[in-house]
Amino acid sequence: MTNSDPLDALEAVIRSRRGGDASASYVAALFEKGRAKIAQKVGEEAVETAIAAVQGDRAALKGEAADLLFHLIVLLVDAGLRLDDVRAELARREGLSGLVEKAARTAPPPPAPVEPPPPAAVPLPLGQDEGAPTAAPLQSGSAETGRPRPLPSATGGF
Numbered sequence: 636m637t638n639s640d641p642l643d644a645l646e647a648v649i650r651s652r653r654g655g656d657a658s659a660s661y662v663a664a665l666f667e668k669g670r671a672k673i674a675q676k677v678g679e680e681a682v683e684t685a686i687a688a689v690q691g692d693r694a695a696l697k698g699e700a701a702d703l704l705f706h707l708i709v710l711l712v713d714a715g716l717r718l719d720d721v722r723a724e725l726a727r728r729e730g731l732s733g734l735v736e737k738a739a740r741t742a743p744p745p746p747a748p749v750e751p752p753p754p755a756a757v758p759l760p761l762g763q764d765e766g767a768p769t770a771a772p773l774q775s776g777s778a779e780t781g782r783p784r785p786l787p788s789a790t791g792g793f
């Protein structure tokens with residue numbers, strides 16, 4: 636099978652260099668140095684890419700972007716990922732505006748549930764003093780503890 640995408644072809648070559656002769660292959664030497672070194676190269680190339688862009692140097696930007704992509708693929712391969720994994724992630728995001736996604740990320744948390752108000756005092760019927768028996772309370776107490784039970788919420792409880 637032929638690789639028509641140059642990035643796929645490059646990924647295949649990079650993959651084939653794992654465990655190779657570090658004295659004969661830059662990629663094999665990178666793998667040998669380890670993930671921290673590869674990640675450092677990605678960081679350096681990213682900074683150089685950004686500098687070239689800010690300086691408006693299109694030729695340098697093209698070269699640095701190529702260096703960045705190359706080292707990023709080495710890092711992905713070292714981490715056991717494929718370009719197809721990145722493509723799938725980008726496809727998953729297709730159609731989701733970065734502005735919408737960011738707004739959802741920074742949305743304030745929903746308000747805390749409101750505690751029900753304490754039960755209102757039951758007014759005494761006219762002519763009845765405090766010592767006399769009163770009407771049954773709106774809220775019945777627990778038979779076991781005598782403490783008032785919490786009011787049920789409108790939605791059936793918390």
Ligand SMILES: N=c1c2ncn([C@@H]3O[C@H](COP(=O)(O)OP(=O)(O)OP(=O)(O)O)[C@@H](O)[C@H]3O)c2ncn1[C@@H]1O[C@H](COP(=O)(O)O)[C@@H](O)[C@H]1O
Binds near residue numbers: 649701705
């Ligand atoms: N696309 C590239 C590619 N892009 C950049 N580079 C190398 O990446 C290095 C980056 O340059 P720097 O000056 O930043 O790095 P450095 O100073 O050499 O490295 P450090 O001392 O910082 O570790 C250079 O040596 C470039 O030649 C690449 N090396 C290889 N490839 C591809 O990878 C394939 C396999 O390469 P080998 O494994 O070397 O056969 C090649 O056929 C190419 O297709």
